[in-house]
Amino acid sequence: MAAPAATPPPLLEVEGVVVRFGGVVALAGVSFEVGHREIRGLIGPNGSGKTTLFNCISGLCRPAAGEIRFEGVALSRVPRHARARLGIGRTFQHTALFRSLTVRENVLAGAHPLAGSGFLANALRLGGRVRREEREAEETARRLLALLSLEAVADAPVGRLPFGTQKRVELARALAAGPKLLLLDEPAGGLNHEEVYRLARLLFRIRREFELSILLVEHHMHLVTSVSDRVVALDFGEKIADGTPEAVRAEPAVIRAYLGEGAAAHGDAA
């Protein structure tokens, strides 16, 4: 029985997600979707629920109500560790890397969920399959280090690198797992204007080469507007705007809660 050739579901569907911490409502029924190969901006004041939403998608936090579907699969039935394998990768605002390992080792660690031969085979180093997977992982790491201009620091311990470089390492590690959806938490933090411009081009390139979608939390409005296809805005755990970057920026609720009056004077100069 063939399914009718309707449009495939969006890559990610967030539907009526509610999260409460004690008495505080962190997310009050948020719904939106991320299409295939879409760059989706997610903005909102500090504490408006953006990170909580990230945590729900990556499995660090469980919604009290609502559902999140990834390629049509309800995530509430997928345990956290399996989500990376499903194709969801993420970076953190303050980075979460193995600080004493080198850049290359961190990226290799990211490639691990792809390796299918399992713990036992790896532990016993059985047969050619493990070796082939290792070779492939090293090849992936090499390619990513080149893409993100990390070759010069490949063998340096991550803890010694400047923050902006660590953020690129984290991006490489997330990409190494071959995600279909990349959750990026403030990739422009600590970057100057020229570096942000390069980051924007890098995000486009990543989308093209890896054929993935990006959900981007970022306060750098210039970056958000220049790379996003659509933007969602949250405030106090509720969606206050959803649409093209231009439309969202012009939304009175967004100006009131997030940008501030006359924001063009400052926000963009960043």
Added chain:
Amino acid sequence: MEGFAHQLVAGIATGGIYASVALALVMIYQATHHVNFAQGEMATFSTYLAWAAVQGGAPWWAALLGTVFASFAVGVAIERVLLRPMRSAPVLAVVCAFIGLMLIFNSITGAIFGYAVRPFPSPFETSAPLLGGLVSGHALGSTAVTLAVLALVWAFFRHTGLGLAMRAAAYNPVSARLVGIRVGWMLALGWGLAAAIGAVAGVMVAPVVFLEPNMMLGVLLYAFAGALLGGIDNPAGAVAGGFLVGVVENLAGAYLVGAELKLTLALAIIVGVLLLRPSGLFGRAVESRV
């Protein structure tokens, strides 16, 4: 039923001792992220000091007070002399140092005072049981003393500037330095306080278990079980855990496993907590937002 009540009260009395030692362990753990294996032996040594003072004719309470101050000084000295140079040493090196410290205190105690088991006097009337035979004078008195010590320590950390500075130094040494706190001295003070609390616990338990160089070994194990049960990162939890272990130990010893297997029970609690709930019953993680 009366037997049950009796065991319960006895459990609370020993639980107080475990709670004190558990608190000492947690204080050092919070500041250094290491468990001081020598905590028990240090307390034993302190107890011998008190015993020597009493033998030498000092009034009992004066002996206790002097021992507390001496133990505080010894604790501070150990941190300054022995642990300061190991500030950035690998974990295993520090663990080895703690084990070494434990053996050193054990043998010094034995060398000076001998290995004979001795009775230790109690200042609380022990001949006539109180509350209709429910509890001995010493159990009641030692519980009161440990509760008073715990309350004092709590008030110190909660309500004094020095206590706040010590907590800040333990939580976040880098930021503590940035507000001008001398973090090194805060660590040393923490060691001193832990040693002083241990000394009180040792003196309170000695009349029950009798004085000998290994007398705190069991206590340390129970205290460690209590600290883990309550959450090794949570002082109030560790105190509650200590009391809980004391009660469970007494009840189980009387009704379940018998006296011989009581120590096994402590080990079972340690393993069980580590397996099932590593952050302890009352362990709480701080929800951090960005």
Added chain:
Amino acid sequence: MATLLEARALTAGYGGPPVLHGVALAVEEGGVTALLGANGAGKTTILRALCGMIAASGEVRFAGERIDGLPTEAIARRGIAHVPDGRGTFAELTVEENLRLGAITRRDRAAVAADLEGALTLFPRLRERWRQQAGTLSGGEQQMLAIARALLLRPRLLLLDEPSFGLAPLAVREVFGALARLRAEAGVAMLLVEQNAALALDLADRACLLETGRVVLQGEAAALRRDAAVRRAYLGR
């Protein structure tokens, strides 16, 4: 105006090759100096070296006295308050306790109470969060708490490491508005690391441009604003 902080030939690193190579810079009494530079240029390292958090060589004078080689806590006690990257609040402690810690070295109780009032007037939001654990505050509130705590040291110099990091545009304006008031009303001098160069140059009177651990350009903030290279790399126009 007199020079409050002056560093000469400052060289520092993290054990490997040095990150700073002979940096010289100054902050005037009551003035604001901005440090600009690419990621990895050494801005954060300068702040850490100045307050003794990492090993450094060179000469640092604060109010005329040498402070290089002093431990961090001694430098703090002399009146340099550092708001580090990542904010450095005590996440487990309450807002009240964090603020009390800011003044922990001071004995002038009446003045501390007045400074606390001042900090809470500057950041009224902290009063609403008084008994809350600092770790549960939003990013903007944590930054406000970090600055307020630094002010309770009654510093003569504030070192600020990316105060806009992770903050929504509105929160950034709130924080920088408060910094401008501090400068104008209390005359607190600042050494400011900030990626948002437009904001930084608005607040600053002097600026240093760093490249791979060296100062390549320094002068009046207004002059740097007009510099073609600065405009291209940092202001985007």
